[in-house]
Amino acid sequence: MHKKIDDGFDGLVSDLQKTLSYQTEASGYDPDAAHPFGKHMTEALDAFLDMARSYGFITRNIDNMAGYIDTSDDVSLPLYGLMCHLDVVPAGDRAKWIHPPYGGVQENGRIYGRGSLDDKGPAVVALHAMKAVRDSQNLKSRFRLIVGLDEETGAFRCMKRYLKMEEIPLYSFSPDGAFPLINAEKGILRLTVEKHFDEAGKNGEKAIERISGGVRTNIIPDAAFAVLKGDFPHHATEGIGIDGEKIVSRGKAAHVKYPDKGDNAILKLLSYLASLGIDTPLGRYVRDLHTLFPGEYDGKSLQIASEDSISGSLFCSLSIIEADESQCVLKIDIRHPVTVKGDDIVAKLKNVFGVFGATVSVDSRNEPLYMPESDPFVRLLLDSYASVTGDEAKPLYTAGGTYCRDMPNSVSFGIVFPGEEPVAHMANEYVNVDSLKKAAHIYAEALNRIDGLSGKNGFSMKSTAGKDRVFS
Missing domain, CATH: 3.40.630.10 (Zn peptidases)
Known part of the structure; x- marks a missing residue:
C-alpha cells in the first residue's frame, strides 16, 4: 500500500x-x-x-x-x-x-x-x-x-x-x-451591519464620498480606498497612499481564521479617515467605527470578547465595507468558542451598533x-x-x-x-x-x-x- x-x-x-x-x-x-x-x-x-x-x-x-x-x-x-x-x-x-x-x-x-x-x-x-x-x-x-x-x-x-x-x-x-x-x-457568524444617513450634512465642503474595501467575508482585506471631497492636511501613515482625492490603504490578505497573519487594510483606512475629523454623517460614523474596530481582532471593543479551554478565544474581522454619503454597509466575520452561543453574540452586537443607529443581520451561521x-x-x-x-x-x-x-x-x-x-x-x-x-x-x-x-x-x-x- x-x-x-x-x-x-x-x-x-x-x-x-x-x-x-x-x-x-x-x-x-x-x-x-x-x-x-x-x-x-x-x-x-x-x-x-x-x-x-x-x-x-x-x-x-x-x-x-x-x-x-x-x-x-x-x-x-x-x-x-x-x-x-x-x-x-x-x-x-x-x-x-x-x-x-x-x-x-x-x-x-x-x-x-x-x-x-x-x-x-x-x-x-x-x-x-x-x-x-x-x-x-x-x-x-x-x-x-x-x-x-x-x-x-x-x-x-x-x-x-x-x-x-x-x-x-x-x-x-x-x-x-x-x-x-x-x-x-469554532462557531461562525457572518453578519451585515447597515446604517443609513440623513440628508442633512451630506454635502459639506469637506466630505467622504465613498469607501470601499474587501472581496470576501472570510478573507482579511489587503486593499481599501476612500474618495474625498475638499482639501485635507494629509500626513504620512504606513500603508496609506494619497492619489489626489483618493486615499488608498494596503494590507496583507489572510484567512480570517489567522487574523494575526494578515494586515487589515480597512481598519488602517478607518484609522486614517478618523484622524481627518470630517464633520459629515459618514465622517462621524467612521470615527465611531474606528472606536469599535481599533485594530484588534478579539472583539473586545465590540463587547463580545470570549474564550474557553476547548477552542480558545473569539476572532472578529471587519472584512468588507461599502459606503457613500447615503449609507454604509459592513460585512463582519466572527469565529467564536464552541461553548459560546452565537445568539448571545448577535444580541450584544445589536445593542452596540444600535447606539449608532445601525442594524445587524445574520447572513449565515455555522454551529460549533x-x-x-x-x-x-x-x-x-x-x-x-x-x-x-x-x-x-x-x-x-x-x-x-x-x-x-x-x-x-x-x-x-x-x-x-x-x-x-x-x-x-x-x-x-x-x-x-x-x-x-x-x-x-x-x-x-x-x-x-x-x-x-x-x-x-x-x-x-x-x-x-x-x-x-x-x-x-
Whole structure:
C-alpha cells in the first residue's frame, strides 16, 4: 500500500497540476440553472470525476453541485467518507503572485496555485490514497470521496444537497485543516451591519464620498480606498497612499481564521479617515467605527470578547465595507468558542451598533463542532498519523469551517503539518511536495485501519458527535 503511494507519486503531482488549472472562484448561485455555481465550476467537477474514472472508480455528479467517488458499488459494505472541496477564494491581485495562480507551477519543492493547499491539493491526495488502499487488498468497506463546489462561501449548499439525496457515511474526515487532527471548530457568524444617513450634512465642503474595501467575508482585506471631497492636511501613515482625492490603504490578505497573519487594510483606512475629523454623517460614523474596530481582532471593543479551554478565544474581522454619503454597509466575520452561543453574540452586537443607529443581520451561521479526544474514531486517526510521522501529538482546534459541521461524525484531518506556514487564501498559496506524499501515506494508513476493523464484532464507535454507530 505505501509502496503504491511512492510509485504513483509523480501521477499525483501531475493530477494536482491539472486540477489547479481550473479557475473555480465562486461566481454566484442560481438553484434553477443547469450549472448552479457557474459553468466553469461544473467543468472543474466533471474533470475531477473523469480523472477518478480513469483510475477505475465509480463516480456520480449530483446536480452539478457536488460529486462523489466510490471504491465499490456493493451497498452491503459499510460506507466511510472523505470530504474535500474544489471551489477556491479569489486569487486577488495577480501582481502579488510570483507564479500564475492557476498555473500549478512546481518550483523549489513547492507547487504554487490557488487551491493547492485549500483544498484541491488535499482532494487529489485523498483520491490517490483511496487508490493505493483499493489496489492493495480486497476491501471490506466502501470509501467515498465527496467533493463540493460551495465550501468557501460558508453556505455549504453543495453538502446540503448531498445530505438530502445520498447515503451518509458512518464516519468521515475532511483533509481541509491541519495535522495531527482538528476535533473542535469554532462557531461562525457572518453578519451585515447597515446604517443609513440623513440628508442633512451630506454635502459639506469637506466630505467622504465613498469607501470601499474587501472581496470576501472570510478573507482579511489587503486593499481599501476612500474618495474625498475638499482639501485635507494629509500626513504620512504606513500603508496609506494619497492619489489626489483618493486615499488608498494596503494590507496583507489572510484567512480570517489567522487574523494575526494578515494586515487589515480597512481598519488602517478607518484609522486614517478618523484622524481627518470630517464633520459629515459618514465622517462621524467612521470615527465611531474606528472606536469599535481599533485594530484588534478579539472583539473586545465590540463587547463580545470570549474564550474557553476547548477552542480558545473569539476572532472578529471587519472584512468588507461599502459606503457613500447615503449609507454604509459592513460585512463582519466572527469565529467564536464552541461553548459560546452565537445568539448571545448577535444580541450584544445589536445593542452596540444600535447606539449608532445601525442594524445587524445574520447572513449565515455555522454551529460549533466538537468531538472529544477519547472518541474511538479520533483515536484511530491520531494513531494513523503517529504511525507515519512518529509524532504522538494532541488534537487541535480551529477557527476555520469545514464540511464536518454538516456531516455527522466527522473531523478535520490534515493537510497542514505542524510548523508549516498557513498560506491558504494568501497570494502565492502553495503546498510542499514532500507534505503531499506524507499526507497520502497518512490517509492510506487511516483507510487501511478503518477497513481492518470492518467485520469485527464488538468494536463499537460510540461518538459524542452524533448517533451511536457500530464500526463494522
